[in-house]
Amino acid sequence: MARKARAIDLPALGTLDRTAGALGRQLAQGLREAIRRGDLQPGEPLPSTRQLAQALQVARGTVVEAFEQLAAEGFLEAIPGAGTQVAPIAAGKAGIPRTMPAPADEKPATGLPSPAAAFARVAQQFNSLPHVPFAISVPLGATMPGTAWRRLGNRLRARGQGAPAGYGDPQGARPLREAISDYVRRSRSVRCDADQVIVTGGTQQGLYLCCQVLLGVGDRAWVENPAYAGITSILEHAGRGGAVRVPVDAEGLDVEAGMRLAPHARAAFVTPSHQYPLGMPLSMTRRNALLEWARKAGAWIVEDDYDSELRYAGHPFPALQGLDTQRVVYLGTFSKILFPSLRLGYLIAPPQLVPAFIGARVLMDRSPPGADQHVLAAFMAEGHLDRHIRRIRGIYAAHRQQLMQTLARLLPPALAWLQPSDQGMHLLLWLNEKLDDNEVAWQAAQAGVAVRPVSPMFAPGSARPGLVLGFGGFSGEQMEEAARKLAAAIRALAGRRGY
Amino acid sequence: MARKARAIDLPALGTLDRTAGALGRQLAQGLREAIRRGDLQPGEPLPSTRQLAQALQVARGTVVEAFEQLAAEGFLEAIPGAGTQVAPIAAGKAGIPRTMPAPADEKPATGLPSPAAAFARVAQQFNSLPHVPFAISVPLGATMPGTAWRRLGNRLRARGQGAPAGYGDPQGARPLREAISDYVRRSRSVRCDADQVIVTGGTQQGLYLCCQVLLGVGDRAWVENPAYAGITSILEHAGRGGAVRVPVDAEGLDVEAGMRLAPHARAAFVTPSHQYPLGMPLSMTRRNALLEWARKAGAWIVEDDYDSELRYAGHPFPALQGLDTQRVVYLGTFSKILFPSLRLGYLIAPPQLVPAFIGARVLMDRSPPGADQHVLAAFMAEGHLDRHIRRIRGIYAAHRQQLMQTLARLLPPALAWLQPSDQGMHLLLWLNEKLDDNEVAWQAAQAGVAVRPVSPMFAPGSARPGLVLGFGGFSGEQMEEAARKLAAAIRALAGRRGY
Numbered sequence: 001m002a003r004k005a006r007a008i009d010l011p012a013l014g015t016l017d018r019t020a021g022a023l024g025r026q027l028a029q030g031l032r033e034a035i036r037r038g039d040l041q042p043g044e045p046l047p048s049t050r051q052l053a054q055a056l057q058v059a060r061g062t063v064v065e066a067f068e069q070l071a072a073e074g075f076l077e078a079i080p081g082a083g084t085q086v087a088p089i090a091a092g093k094a095g096i097p098r099t100m101p102a103p104a105d106e107k108p109a110t111g112l113p114s115p116a117a118a119f120a121r122v123a124q125q126f127n128s129l130p131h132v133p134f135a136i137s138v139p140l141g142a143t144m145p146g147t148a149w150r151r152l153g154n155r156l157r158a159r160g161q162g163a164p165a166g167y168g169d170p171q172g173a174r175p176l177r178e179a180i181s182d183y184v185r186r187s188r189s190v191r192c193d194a195d196q197v198i199v200t201g202g203t204q205q206g207l208y209l210c211c212q213v214l215l216g217v218g219d220r221a222w223v224e225n226p227a228y229a230g231i232t233s234i235l236e237h238a239g240r241g242g243a244v245r246v247p248v249d250a251e252g253l254d255v256e257a258g259m260r261l262a263p264h265a266r267a268a269f270v271t272p273s274h275q276y277p278l279g280m281p282l283s284m285t286r287r288n289a290l291l292e293w294a295r296k297a298g299a300w301i302v303e304d305d306y307d308s309e310l311r312y313a314g315h316p317f318p319a320l321q322g323l324d325t326q327r328v329v330y331l332g333t334f335s336k337i338l339f340p341s342l343r344l345g346y347l348i349a350p351p352q353l354v355p356a357f358i359g360a361r362v363l364m365d366r367s368p369p370g371a372d373q374h375v376l377a378a379f380m381a382e383g384h385l386d387r388h389i390r391r392i393r394g395i396y397a398a399h400r401q402q403l404m405q406t407l408a409r410l411l412p413p414a415l416a417w418l419q420p421s422d423q424g425m426h427l428l429l430w431l432n433e434k435l436d437d438n439e440v441a442w443q444a445a446q447a448g449v450a451v452r453p454v455s456p457m458f459a460p461g462s463a464r465p466g467l468v469l470g471f472g473g474f475s476g477e478q479m480e481e482a483a484r485k486l487a488a489a490i491r492a493l494a495g496r497r498g499y
Numbered sequence: 500m501a502r503k504a505r506a507i508d509l510p511a512l513g514t515l516d517r518t519a520g521a522l523g524r525q526l527a528q529g530l531r532e533a534i535r536r537g538d539l540q541p542g543e544p545l546p547s548t549r550q551l552a553q554a555l556q557v558a559r560g561t562v563v564e565a566f567e568q569l570a571a572e573g574f575l576e577a578i579p580g581a582g583t584q585v586a587p588i589a590a591g592k593a594g595i596p597r598t599m600p601a602p603a604d605e606k607p608a609t610g611l612p613s614p615a616a617a618f619a620r621v622a623q624q625f626n627s628l629p630h631v632p633f634a635i636s637v638p639l640g641a642t643m644p645g646t647a648w649r650r651l652g653n654r655l656r657a658r659g660q661g662a663p664a665g666y667g668d669p670q671g672a673r674p675l676r677e678a679i680s681d682y683v684r685r686s687r688s689v690r691c692d693a694d695q696v697i698v699t700g701g702t703q704q705g706l707y708l709c710c711q712v713l714l715g716v717g718d719r720a721w722v723e724n725p726a727y728a729g730i731t732s733i734l735e736h737a738g739r740g741g742a743v744r745v746p747v748d749a750e751g752l753d754v755e756a757g758m759r760l761a762p763h764a765r766a767a768f769v770t771p772s773h774q775y776p777l778g779m780p781l782s783m784t785r786r787n788a789l790l791e792w793a794r795k796a797g798a799w800i801v802e803d804d805y806d807s808e809l810r811y812a813g814h815p816f817p818a819l820q821g822l823d824t825q826r827v828v829y830l831g832t833f834s835k836i837l838f839p840s841l842r843l844g845y846l847i848a849p850p851q852l853v854p855a856f857i858g859a860r861v862l863m864d865r866s867p868p869g870a871d872q873h874v875l876a877a878f879m880a881e882g883h884l885d886r887h888i889r890r891i892r893g894i895y896a897a898h899r900q901q902l903m904q905t906l907a908r909l910l911p912p913a914l915a916w917l918q919p920s921d922q923g924m925h926l927l928l929w930l931n932e933k934l935d936d937n938e939v940a941w942q943a944a945q946a947g948v949a950v951r952p953v954s955p956m957f958a959p960g961s962a963r964p965g966l967v968l969g970f971g972g973f974s975g976e977q978m979e980e981a982a983r984k985l986a987a988a989i990r991a992l993a994g995r996r997g998y
Contacts, residue, residue: 114715
């Protein structure tokens with residue numbers, strides 16, 4: 001041996017706790033720390049495994065194990081014919097710092113990545129409302145799917161369908177896709193087969209996929225004004241095209257305005273059966289005009305058909321997709337009619353776009369989770385979903401009626417009035433223009449009432465004050481009490497504005 | 500009444516099926532079709548509801564319902580004081596076409612959107628392998644989580660935790676985030692608390708989120724060469740920065756090469772505990788050099804710590820994140836050690852980047868699904884995960900040993916040899932340079948054996964032929980038989996190449 005190992009300073013290794021076992025791991029940790037602290041210096045020779053084992057009164061194998069581990073980690077290196085030494089870190093350039101930075105010493109890294117601030121604002125904007133009236137999509141009690149859902153789940157899991165081996169189909173489990181294509185054909189006049197269905201994690205993912213697949217960088221898309229913040233935020237932040245905001249009137253999207261503003265847009269994101277958040281359907285005239293524009297311009301229509309199951313008067317409109325299966329991408333979700341934390345929805349694509357949607361989905365998250373897809377497929381196939389929808393439609397109709405009457409009773413029409421609507425899980429309460437809906441929402445929150453202001457859903461410069469009120473799964477008493485508090489907040493603010 | 504309604508041509512309305520009920524809906528459908536066919540022309544006045552009800556022998560309310568529905572759809576319009584007429588479509592410009600295009604007549608839209616072709620190629624590239632040896636991550640039989648998982652799920656669902664009302668926390672359910680932060684602290688020396696944990700749908704979503712948050716448009720990122728196709732594809736197609744491929748040697752990523760190639764890259768995507776697909780760990784020297792570069796360059800390190808639970812010799816390396824919690828984003832997944840269709844993983848972010856990651860996640864799909872998060876949290880808290888990992892580690896070690904011996908027996912080292920590795924769910928079998936690994940994979944597939952060629956994981960021009968072989972949940976007999984078939988395919992191709 002050419003070099004002499006100094007007698008290792010045993011206290012530097014810390015104390016081995018012989019009752020805790022894993023002595024090799026303890027020793028490795030002690031050596032690692034000693035090197036980090038600089039008690040053992042780069043290039044310093046170590047005693048032989050035999051010597052160290054004797055000194056520490058452990059089996060030699062324990063020391064060998066620790067040395068091998070630290071050699072694997074690069075802390076130690078074996079010199080052929082000359083034992084083991086502390087490795088020269090960074091190829092002899094810099095020595096190991098005497099002290100590694102302790103957690104408390106670490107300073108937050110400066111210079112955040114360029115997209116970070118915008119995404120942080122998105123997180124704030126989408127902050128969930130508490131589960132009190134008038135949050136949307138909060139099924140409670142009688143509006144929950146009930147025990148059929150749970151029993152079906154237990155049964156399928158017992159059969160091993162809850163945790164299938166291997167990666168799932170990125171397009172979604174076949175039985176669910178079949179149940180979905182059958183369901184939308186029956187209930188929405190959507191024309192498709194199971195090969196066109198892509199199971200999503202809900203409408204938000206569907207919108208994201210549409211932006212990815214339909215828009216190149218810099219391509220523009222029509223978006224209704226006002227609109228769901230989920231689509232405007234994607235277009236703003238996810239690095240695809242930008243939004244052209246197209247006004248909405250009593251017949252829904254103003255197609256002629258869209259053609260004036262951006263005749264060569266590559267896509268149009270629309271909510272034809274129930275404009276979000278205003279609630280009117282897109283008229284047949286406008287539907288035809290929209291399709292005609294899309295065909296001529298070679299553009300794509302994304303039909304977000306949210307809440308179409310919950311229509312309280314007349315029949316639901318047949319879907320736009322049924323009028324042109326080649327130009328329309330249809331989006332639906334089960335989150336609102338079952339429960340939002342289910343995170344299962346669907347996208348129905350023209351056949352030629354299906355491979356592209358699958359690819360975009362694979363890049364985002366490989367595939368939808370397996371278990372609940374099978375539960376939902378069985379829930380649909382056995383008729384539970386139809387029954388569930390019939391049941392909650394009755395409940396929601398009653399809630400809606402009650403809320404409309406309560407609000408009309410509590411608030412004078414010059415201060416606040418309801419937007420007519422026949423469908424959905426929410427009402428839109430317009431406010432007198434002297435009121436700031438953000439301020440009303442903030443005051444309502446102080447009183448324990450959750451409402452979304454509508455003005456942020458408009459393009460800048462076109463906003464009107466109003467509130468989106470969900471009448472989800474709350475009891476009559478809860479809604480009555482919340483409506484009183486909301487009315488009080490509106491009246492108080494109006495008083496301060498000299499109304 | 501100023502205008503005279505012509506007697507409506509009853510056959511145009513089709514036959515009402517009185518046994519089927521929903522006469523109003525049937526009548527609406529008949530009228531809609533008559534207008535679409537052009538049997539009823541724009542501007543044409545309709546008979547009164549009373550007249551039509553008499554003619555059809557239905558209740559007047561039925562006709563009123565149908566008229567109201569078609570008015571809502573824009574097919575009919577009420578003229579004050581003059582009854583109802585067919586609406587002039589598109590504001591009097593174009594008449595309704597005599598025939599609507601029938602499904603069979605529709606031609607696929609021409610001119611696909613610009614990103615579609617690339618995404619379609621991604622879909623093909625990520626095509627799942629069949630569940631036969633040597634597909635990766637196919638837990639079967641003894642390597643599945645077993646009944647504890649199922650029982651826990653049934654119990655939690657019975658308590659109502661399976662389907663929580665309202666939208667879930669976009670960051671993930673708190674109990675799961677706590678279990679994860681505890682788990683990574685214990686097993687991987689990751690320093691974090693539950694507020695830094697973002698529950699993902701697996702590593703793929705974690706990588707996608709990192710690209711979104713850490714890279715501005717045009718920013719470049721270091722990516723190992725070779726690497727997992729999941730990360731290179733995102734950088735190619737998802738509209739953020741581009742990849743700079745950095746070579747890998749026996750110590751893992753060559754940090755000095757990276758600094759020569761792209762000193763100002765904004766991020767480095769690395770697999771330090773077990774380079775994918777080669778298997779070597781990143782040495783301590785390189786770890787320190789990588790962190791030093793990141794700090795100086797203000798760049799971010801994304802540590803994909805896949806398979807770190809499955810180490811067969813020595814202890815697992817402590818995570819890079821534990822050495823610098825401010826510069827490292829840590830990714831882990833439960834998909835591989837539990838089952839891939841679970842789709843639950845995690846991302847651990849520096850505290851200051853947490854809001855940005857939440858925002859990016861909200862835009863992609865709002866939140867992770869609720870139910871299985873709670874099941875997993877309880878599975879971890881009750882110690883089942885640790886037991887499961889100990890159990891499968893033993894099984895995988897035996898499978899791995901067997902596969903190594905079988906391959907060494909069946910194939911001469913000049914034709915195929917194994918890359919040394921201490922960890923993970925796969926082995927890398929290098930092939931003689933005269934062989935084309937894509938061709939071998941294709942031939943193996945013909946014999947019912949699934950292998951991934953390694954050459955597509957290299958940057959163009961640097962590829963070497965090899966095969967990634969998973970030894971997941973297959974039985975000894977299955978693997979033995981598949982290895983024979985694979986060896987035969989390799990030998991046959993080598994024979995044709997004159998070996």
